[in-house]
Structure formats: C-alpha cells, structure tokens
Amino acid sequence: MKRITVLGATGSIGTQTLEIVAQYPERFQVVGLTAGRNVRLFAQQIQQFHPEIVAIQDASLLPELQAAIAEVEPRPQVLAGAEGIAAVAAYGDAEMVVTGIVGCAGLLPTIAAIRAGKNIALANKETLIAGGPIILPLLAEYGVKLLPADSEHSAIFQCLQGVPPGGLRRIILTASGGAFRDWPLEKMAQVTVADALKHPNWNMGQKITIDSATLMNKGLEVIEAHFLFGLDYDHIEIVIHPQSIIHSLVELQDTSVLAQLGWPDMRLPLLYSLSWPERLPTPWKPLDLVSIGSLTFREPDHQKYPCMRLAYAAGRAGGAMPAVLNAANEQAVNLFLSEKIPFADIPRLIESACAAYASANRSNPTLEEILAADAWARNYVLNTYLTPAPVRVYLSPSLATPGSRPYST
Numbered sequence: 001m002k003r004i005t006v007l008g009a010t011g012s013i014g015t016q017t018l019e020i021v022a023q024y025p026e027r028f029q030v031v032g033l034t035a036g037r038n039v040r041l042f043a044q045q046i047q048q049f050h051p052e053i054v055a056i057q058d059a060s061l062l063p064e065l066q067a068a069i070a071e072v073e074p075r076p077q078v079l080a081g082a083e084g085i086a087a088v089a090a091y092g093d094a095e096m097v098v099t100g101i102v103g104c105a106g107l108l109p110t111i112a113a114i115r116a117g118k119n120i121a122l123a124n125k126e127t128l129i130a131g132g133p134i135i136l137p138l139l140a141e142y143g144v145k146l147l148p149a150d151s152e153h154s155a156i157f158q159c160l161q162g163v164p165p166g167g168l169r170r171i172i173l174t175a176s177g178g179a180f181r182d183w184p185l186e187k188m189a190q191v192t193v194a195d196a197l198k199h200p201n202w203n204m205g206q207k208i209t210i211d212s213a214t215l216m217n218k219g220l221e222v223i224e225a226h227f228l229f230g231l232d233y234d235h236i237e238i239v240i241h242p243q244s245i246i247h248s249l250v251e252l253q254d255t256s257v258l259a260q261l262g263w264p265d266m267r268l269p270l271l272y273s274l275s276w277p278e279r280l281p282t283p284w285k286p287l288d289l290v291s292i293g294s295l296t297f298r299e300p301d302h303q304k305y306p307c308m309r310l311a312y313a314a315g316r317a318g319g320a321m322p323a324v325l326n327a328a329n330e331q332a333v334n335l336f337l338s339e340k341i342p343f344a345d346i347p348r349l350i351e352s353a354c355a356a357y358a359s360a361n362r363s364n365p366t367l368e369e370i371l372a373a374d375a376w377a378r379n380y381v382l383n384t385y386l387t388p389a390p391v392r393v394y395l396s397p398s399l400a401t402p403g404s405r406p407y408s409t
Helices: 012-023 039-049 059-069 080-091 103-115 128-141 150-158 185-188 206-214 215-230 266-276 306-317 321-337 345-360 368-384
Strands: 002-007 030-033 053-056 079-080 096-099 119-122 146-148 168-175 236-240 245-253 257-261
Touching: 002 012, 002 080, 002 103, 002 215, 002 266, 012 030, 012 096, 012 266, 030 039, 030 080, 039 053, 039 059, 053 059, 053 080, 059 079, 079 080, 080 103, 096 103, 096 266, 103 119, 103 128, 103 321, 103 368, 119 266, 128 215, 128 321, 128 368, 146 150, 146 215, 146 266, 150 168, 150 215, 150 245, 150 257, 150 266, 168 215, 206 215, 206 321, 206 345, 215 236, 215 306, 215 321, 306 321, 306 345, 321 345, 321 368, 345 368
Parallel strands: 002 030, 002 096, 030 053, 053 079, 096 119, 119 146, 168 236
Antiparallel strands: 168 245, 245 257
16 A cells, blocks of 8 residues: 655646546555645545645635535645645655646645655656756655656656666657647747647646647656756657657667557556556556557657747756746746737747846756746746837747757658
C-alpha cells in the first residue's frame, strides 16, 4: 500500500490520478488533497477518498468547502491558501506527492514536499523549468526521487531503464502539432480561442491546450528534459508526430533508438510514476499497430511555431530566464484566453519580456530571485498589454534556433 498526496486534485492530472487510486484500492491510499476553486468536485473527492488533510487555494471558498463536507467522517483537517497547500504537500507519512497544480504555483508546494522527504510524481513541468537550479540540489540533499508523470518525459524515463550512465546521446521529443498542425502559415492570423482549444489528440486543460497550439509546451519540455536527464540543448530535439502513439524516443551512443508507444492516455505515465519500479496489470485497451496502420513524422515549422525558439534561447541563457519565459507565457496565454490579445501576440509578448530581463539575468539564482523574476515577468506582460501603444517586438533572427532534423522510419 503506497500512501500518496495529490496536489491539484480537481484538475486533469488530479482527477486521472484519483481514477487510478480508485482502480487499485489495494495499492494506493490518499493522505492529502488540494484544489484551486472547484468546491463541488473537491467535496465529492473528499467524501470518496477520505484524506486526512485537505486545502483549497482560494481562501474565500473555505466556508463553502467546510459546509460541503460537514457530514464527512472521519473529518479531515481543512486548510486554505498557499500556506495550506504547502502544509498538505509536506504532511504526514505520504510516500509520494503527485504535483498536478498548473503553472509556477506548483513550485513552492513541491519544494515543501521535497524538504519533507516525499518522492515526487512530477506532472507540473514548470517546477523544473522555473526552479531547476533550486530543485536539483534539493533532491540530492534530501535523497528524494523525482519521477516524471507527463507522457513525454515518462517515455524517456521508461526507455532509459537499464541504460548505463553515459549511454544516452540524444532525446527526441514528439509533438502532436496541436490544433494548427495542418494550418498553413498565412491562415494563422485568423486564429480564435475556440480554434486553439481544439486539440486533435488529447483532452487537456485550457492552458496546456493553448501551449500545445503554440508548441510552447514542447519548448518547455525541452528545458525540463535538460534538467531531468542532463543533456545539453543541442542534443534535445522536437519532431512532429501527428498520431501521438510514440510518446518520445532516445538515441543511445551506439545509434540505437528506443521508443515508448501507447494510446494517447495520460493514465499510463501517471500509473507508472505511482507504481515504479513495478508494472501493474491494467484492463485498458492494448495498442494495436495494425489498426493504426502508419506512423508519420515531420520537422516542426519554426515560422509557425516561434515559441520553440524562444524556449531554446531561454534554456541556453539559464539562470532565471526560463522562469521569465514560463511566467510571461502564462500571462500571455491568460490574456489570449480572455480574448484581450490575438494569438500572434503570445510569442511577441514573451520575447519582449525575455529581452527586457536579459541584462538582469545571472547564473545560479536563489529561490527568492526566481520568484521575483516570475512576478516581474507577469507584471511586464500585463503592463505591456495595458500600455495604450503596446510594444510589439517581433522575433529576432539572432535567437538561437535548435539544431534539429526530421526523424523518420
């Protein structure tokens, strides 16, 4: 029986994690749960899984939550706000904390969990993107394991099982191409929010779906892969794979290429992160290559997806620049989802923020400096948008372009 805590229980990652817990009640037990604002679903989860401690991010909703679970027995400890979320992350004898909180908001609770000696099932990529320089030393200091729970990095992790140190040469991250993979470049000026939210393969939250449409999600995954697996940016590549059957690949020193395949289903990487190093039997539909018929690959269009270049440039700059990139992206995506800016302004605002921060960036930032950079970038993007004549910084040709080549079979 593995005791787990789920941060972001009412989101896509959280609900699927709890589906797994319900499917394997003899293997997993819930210790703590946190949520953002969805009181109704959160109350149902508390009633079903009987955690010992819970917290809701929006403190104003605490009375509503307490009323909704008034008859739950045994009654959990109920907390609220950022401090409450961190307290749940560090609580009790949970062996593993699943980090499903979206965005940089997941960084501090993850740090709290690591300092409490909890292993981490990482579904929040921003934790490493913004906080990699802080997180990696903490993992070593507290002897904590960090297991990737998103499909791409789980695929890489699975492929590397049994590979000796130094055996990895190259990482190939596969991308579905998002909502606009088949759109011509000239049509991109007509993009609407509804268009961007039509992901062809995956059912995800709004923010990650927009990141998939811009391919910023792949750029962020490149930075995360750098921290997780230790390769430099010249050896981490992106390839468009429309079928989303191969979830990522690794090339070894002898040129052998290993891939992890499966249906587009987030439950598989979540289950593996929870059960590792075991493999639990599932009743899920097996992969049928004959019914799929063919797997195709193509090089991503850097003109259509400029966010990839921005991510590589921020990763190579290091320091707090990935945190600035991530925060600027979150703020720009929020503005786009609110229909306050056009789709094309997402990368323009991000680049403007990164360029403005460049002179302040330094290597080996502290946690306080990373958090300050995150807050600065959000304010910068918002203030740029609010300016009557907003700055429009177009993509500079000087930005580093990742060395990539199409991979095909």
